[in-house]
Amino acid sequence: MTDTYLELVNSGLTKKIAQQLGLPRPARLRRYRPGQPLVDGPVLVLGSGADADALATLLSSPAGGPASPRPDAPVVLDGWDLDVHRHPAPDVRYAAVVLVLTDVAHPDDLTAPVLAAAATLKTLRPAARVVTVSRPALETDAPAVAAARQGVDAFLRSLAKELRAGGTGNGLVVAADVPVTAPSVVAGLRFLLSTRSAFVDGQLLEVDSDAGELPTDWDRPLAGKVAVVTGAARGIGAAIADVLARDGATVVAVDVPAAGEQLAAVANRVRGTALQLDVTADDAGERILEHARARHGRLDVVVHNAGITRDKLLANMSDDRWASVLAVNIAAQLRINEALLTSGDFADAPRVVALASTSGIAGNRGQTNYAASKGGVIGMVRATAPLLAPFGGTANAVAPGFIETEMTARIPAVTRQVARRLNSLQQGGLPVDVAEAVAFLASPAAGGIVGRTLRVCGQNMVGR
DSSP: OOOHHHHHTTSHHHHHHHHHHTOOOOOOOOOOOTTOOSSSSOEEEEOOSHHHHHHHHHHHSOTTSOOOSOTTSOOOSOOOOOOEESSOOTTOOOSEEEEEOTTOOSGGGGHHHHHHHHTTGGGOOTTOEEEEEEOOOOTTSOHHHHHHHHHHHHHHHHHHHHOOTTOEEEEEEEOTTSOTTSHHHHHHHHHHHSGGGTTOOSOEEEEOOSOOOOOSOTTOTTTTOEEEEESTTSHHHHHHHHHHHHTTOEEEEEEOGGGHHHHHHHHHHTTOEEEEOOTTSTTHHHHHHHHHHHHHSOOOEEEEOOOOOOOOOGGGOOHHHHHHHHIIIIIHHHHHHHHHHHHSSSOSSOEEEEEOOTHHHHOOTTOHHHHHHHHHHHHHHHHHHHHHGGGTOEEEEEEEOSBOSHHHHTSOHHHHHHHHHTSTTOSOBOHHHHHHHHHHHHSGGGGGOOSOEEEESSSOSTTO
């Protein structure tokens, strides 16, 4: 659905009027196109110590070059051949700033790198990226260390609210025993620097281990994988199928028989196969696995996207409205996962990615049933991840905010406009924004991200 206001304030005479009146002017976000550069200009890497040196070397080395000066660090297959600066240069407009803050041990340690970054903010290029790399604050840390590390989180979220022209701020929080050259750190940094993360803003993605495997081809990280996407006939599900196929996966598109025609169109477009199936069926997991193995020989990725809404204030909620939402949005996922985990055929570094929602984090008026189901998804992936760990697998969730879909198009016009402007990017996301995050978490390189929920919402909630 077209955001008419966004188009008007960015074109022709109406752009000039908006500027004169001081109206909010959300930027047209740059989204990924195969073959485009990773970043559109120089990258500034700030921070001292071996970790900052390692990441600067990775970003600046040519393909096939050395990845890290540290002999104990894992070898990264390819450098990124970017124009990397270690100190701000006058008159340079940076496309990205990476603040490596893993060594901070006191809040005072933040001053130099943060103020160095501050000097670049007014001249950042459109759609610039600011990414922090830090360590988590732990109860076992000395108070000064914990204060500094927790300060990074709040600093990053606040900075993200200040960036303009489609710029975003996000962070990687790397577990204490994980090197910054671990696969999921490298892949996470690449994702956050790229236009694949256009609607991810103000987020801190935690990397829990050094597991994972970097791709030999960054444009096709899912080559050779077979992925199932439920609810694939339209909207976000169809976009997920498109992006997974673009990234090299063979896709099994699943949806209810009533959506059969649209489902077939999606499957044909991505050169996959279609499976007409109600995910609430008792044997849904077995049928999904049987189809994937019979048609494609294996199953590597399951994306739980199928979902419904039956909104009503709780005082007016019927039994059917409550039960049907929980049945589709969470109970079906639990049943399918159990079938896969007990089959013995979903055991080669499998990936489960489930669609949650910001409603499952912050709640939403009139959506007690939906919020409960999506909060359930967040809890489910957190508890399922350890069950997949023995097989090298992961379970994670993506929580969309306001996304331009057929469902949100039915929201009253004024309410829809308000919802669009409440996030830091002042606009709704697109289904492809959710799909890009799903594809990243489904990739082999994301093996060190375990039981986490990544929001794709343009930073639309205070404090989260």
